[in-house]
C-alpha cells in the first residue's frame with residue numbers, strides 16, 4: 001500500500017500583498033502532478049489548510065476544482081481533511097466527490113468508525129480522522145456520533161467547565177479505545193509536542209496559549225500524519241508533518257519543501273521517505289547598502305531587502321523595485337534608521353504636502369485613514385472623528401482662555 005502525504009496547500013494565499021495563485025497553479029502543473037503520476041499512490045492524503053481563507057475567492061475555488069478534476073481523471077483516490085484555515089464551503093459537494101474517490105472529511109464520524117482503505121492486493125489500513133473543528137462544533141459532533149446520553153460523554157461535560165481541544169481529544173480517544181483496528185493511522189490538523197513551528201501557522205489559541213497536544217495522547221496509534229506545522233518534519237518515530245507545499249515566509253524559504261511517501265506491507269510500515277519538491281518561485285533575503293543594490297544585476301526572485309545604510313534613503317522601495325521587480329519587503333538593519341525613515345518618508349512628506357495643499361484637519365484625517373486602511377473612511381467613523389475634533393477644539397479654547 002503506497003501512501004503520499006501532503007498538507008497545508010493554502011490555495012489563494014498572498015505574500016505581502018502579492019497573490020501566489022499563479023505560482024501555486026504552476027507548482028501543481030509542473031511539479032506536484034508529475035510526481036503523483038509517477039508514484040501512483042493507492043491513496044493521497046491532504047491534512048488540512050487546503051485553502052488559505054474560509055471565504056475563498058472564485059480564482060481559488062477554480063484552482064481547487066482543477067486539482068480535484070485532475071485527481072479524478074488520473075484515478076488517484078484522495079482524502080482531504082479540514083484545517084483551521086478551511087471552511088465547509090469547500091466540502092459542499094462532498095457527496096458527489098465521494099462517488100469519484102475524492103473524500104472530504106469535515107466531521108468526526110471517521111474517528112468513531114475508522115475510514116477503511118484497501119488496495120488491490122487486499123492490504124487494509126484504518127484511518128482515524130480528526131479534522132480541525134471549532135470547539136462548539138467538536139462538542140456537537142461528539143453528541144451526534146456518540147450520543148448525548150452516552151455516559152462517558154455526560155460525565156465529561158459535567159466535570160469540565162472550561163473546554164480545551166486537548167481534553168476533547170482525550171475524550172474521543174477514551175470513547176474509541178475499544179474500537180482499534182490495525183494499522184491504526186491518525187490523521188489530524190494540530191500541533192504536537194516537540195514539533196517545530198515556523199511562525200506561519202495561525203495558532204490554535206485558547207486563552208492565549210497555543211494548544212500543543214502531548215505525544216502520549218496518541219500512543220495507541222501506529223502512526224500519525226499531521227498538518228498545521230509548515231515545516232516538513234518527523235517529530236518522533238511515528239509522527240510526520242509534510243508541511244506546506246511552498247515557502248510562505250522568508251524565514252521558511254531556506255528549508256526544503258516536499259511530501260512524505262509511505263509504504264505499508266502486511267500491516268507494517270516498511271518505507272518512509274521524504275520526497276523534496278522545488279518551489280515554483282525563488283524567495284530570498286538580501287542584505288546590503290542601497291548604492292550597491294541599486295547597481296546590482298536584475299533579480300526576479302521574491303525578495304526581502306535589509307538595508308545596511310545608517311542614514312535613511314529616500315523612497316528606497318520604489319527605486320529598488322527597478323532592479324528587484326518582485327521586491328516584497330524592505331527594512332533597515334538598524335531599527336533606529338527604520339523609524340526615522342518612516343517619519344521622513346511618510347509623516348513629514350505627506351504632512352508637508354498636505355500643508356502645501358492647505359488641507360484642514362478633517363481632510364488630513366481622511367487622507368491619513370486612506371493611506372493606512374487603503375480605502376475611503378466610512379461616514380459613521382468620520383462623523384465620530386468630527387465630533388471628537390470639535391470637543392478637542394473646544395477644550396483647547398478653554399485652556400487658552402485661562403489667565
Ligand SMILES: [Mn+2]
Nearest residue numbers: 008049201228
Ligand atoms: Mn497551515
